[in-house]
Amino acid sequence: MLDSKDKVKQPQEARRNLKLKYFFITILTCLILLVIIGLMIFFLIKNNIITINLNNFIQTNSIINDSDIQTIEQYQFLSKFGSVGTGNGQFKFEVKYVAGGIGVDSKGFVYVADWGNHRVQKFDANGAFIKKWGIAGIGKGEFSWPLRIAIDQSDNIYVVESANNRVQKFDSEGRFLFSIGSFGISQGQFTTPNGVTVDKEGFIYVADTYNNRIQKFDSQGNFITMWGQSGNQKGEFNKVYAVTTDSDGNVYTCDNGNNRIQIFNSDGEFITKWINDTSRKIRFNSPIDIAIDSQGYIYVVNLGSSNILKLDQNGSEVAVIGKFGDGSGELDQPYSVAIDSNNRVYVVDTNHNQIQVFEKVR
Numbered sequence: 454m455l456d457s458k459d460k461v462k463q464p465q466e467a468r469r470n471l472k473l474k475y476f477f478i479t480i481l482t483c484l485i486l487l488v489i490i491g492l493m494i495f496f497l498i499k500n501n502i503i504t505i506n507l508n509n510f511i512q513t514n515s516i517i518n519d520s521d522i523q524t525i526e527q528y529q530f531l532s533k534f535g536s537v538g539t540g541n542g543q544f545k546f547e548v549k550y551v552a553g554g555i556g557v558d559s560k561g562f563v564y565v566a567d568w569g570n571h572r573v574q575k576f577d578a579n580g581a582f583i584k585k586w587g588i589a590g591i592g593k594g595e596f597s598w599p600l601r602i603a604i605d606q607s608d609n610i611y612v613v614e615s616a617n618n619r620v621q622k623f624d625s626e627g628r629f630l631f632s633i634g635s636f637g638i639s640q641g642q643f644t645t646p647n648g649v650t651v652d653k654e655g656f657i658y659v660a661d662t663y664n665n666r667i668q669k670f671d672s673q674g675n676f677i678t679m680w681g682q683s684g685n686q687k688g689e690f691n692k693v694y695a696v697t698t699d700s701d702g703n704v705y706t707c708d709n710g711n712n713r714i715q716i717f718n719s720d721g722e723f724i725t726k727w728i729n730d731t732s733r734k735i736r737f738n739s740p741i742d743i744a745i746d747s748q749g750y751i752y753v754v755n756l757g758s759s760n761i762l763k764l765d766q767n768g769s770e771v772a773v774i775g776k777f778g779d780g781s782g783e784l785d786q787p788y789s790v791a792i793d794s795n796n797r798v799y800v801v802d803t804n805h806n807q808i809q810v811f812e813k814v815r
Contacts, residue, residue, distance in 0.1 A: 526772040531784030534580030535807035539657040542582040545569030553801040554601035557793040558608040566599040586627035605651040612623040613649040633674040648695035665690040680721030734770040746792040
């Protein structure tokens with residue numbers, strides 16, 4: 454038989470064991486929840502459903518030390534236009550997905566892919582509204598999330614649509630000419646394309662983003678070739694978001710998920726890649742768009758750092774344009790860049806729903 458002390462000791466031990474059991478169950482539950490949350494955040498970032506702005510942690514500055522002051526170019530804010538809304542001269546760039554494209558033609562007219570309003574707007578060089586075209590839809594001249602704009606040497610306008618999985622071509626007055634593409638994985642088909650460009654010979658290149666490839670077409674929209682697949686080796690992509698060409702016909706791509714620029718010849722043969730390199734002051738942070746000016750300088754939009762990198766033809770940093778913030782000359786997740794004949798830099802400032810313009814001061 455148990456004495457009175459043993460009778461008291463037994464329920465005390467049982468209660469203590471029960472408490473320990475609940476404690477370990479609580480710890481295990483918290484660990485499981487942390488793992489689930491971590492996996493969810495990784496999925497959202499990997500699929501670009503959310504982006505992380507690192508400006509609170511990394512300061513981007515074109516001047517690193519006194520010796521750089523003599524060699525690095527400086528840019529200043531010139532002007533801005535636009536606001537959030539649906540009226541003429543207003544934009545609806547989507548904050549969640551970060552979208553909106555821009556191009557400048559040979560006469561200095563500025564064209565903006567107004568993503569959320571499903572239209573293209575045309576402005577003069579000073580940002581004065583001229584005209585618009587397009588409504589939401591799937592027909593000719595209609596748009597479903599227009600993302601980027603390219604302009605050929607005849608000032609025709611090419612608009613890539615992510616949801617309609619196509620590129621539409623218009624003249625400078627907005628008259629429909631033809632379209633390329635449909636949804637799919639076969640040649641000439643796209644899956645959420647994000648970028649388009651036209652070289653000096655009239656060849657059309659499309660960044661077929663979620664098929665992780667570049668497709669090339671002739672000036673009439675006939676398929677020629679394609680290259681790329683998912684991966685991180687040379688010639689492979691992890692969501693190719695933008696494409697442009699230089700005067701020699703070489704093709705520059707924003708390999709966003711791999712945080713690098715890849716360069717190919719016009720047939721898709723790999724030439725080189727540019728990655729983060731502190732010795733050359735290259736600092737990519739989610740490169741989302743790319744453009745080349747008349748002198749051959751390359752401009753890369755850093756979505757994560759809210760700035761534009763200007764690089765020379767060797768990939769070395771020449772200048773940093775803009776920084777994170779809410780003032781004039783400050784950007785919040787820029788998405789697209791274009792350079793006019795005077796080398797003024799036009800930037801789609803997504804979260805401010807405006808276009809900001811910069812010019813070189815030295």
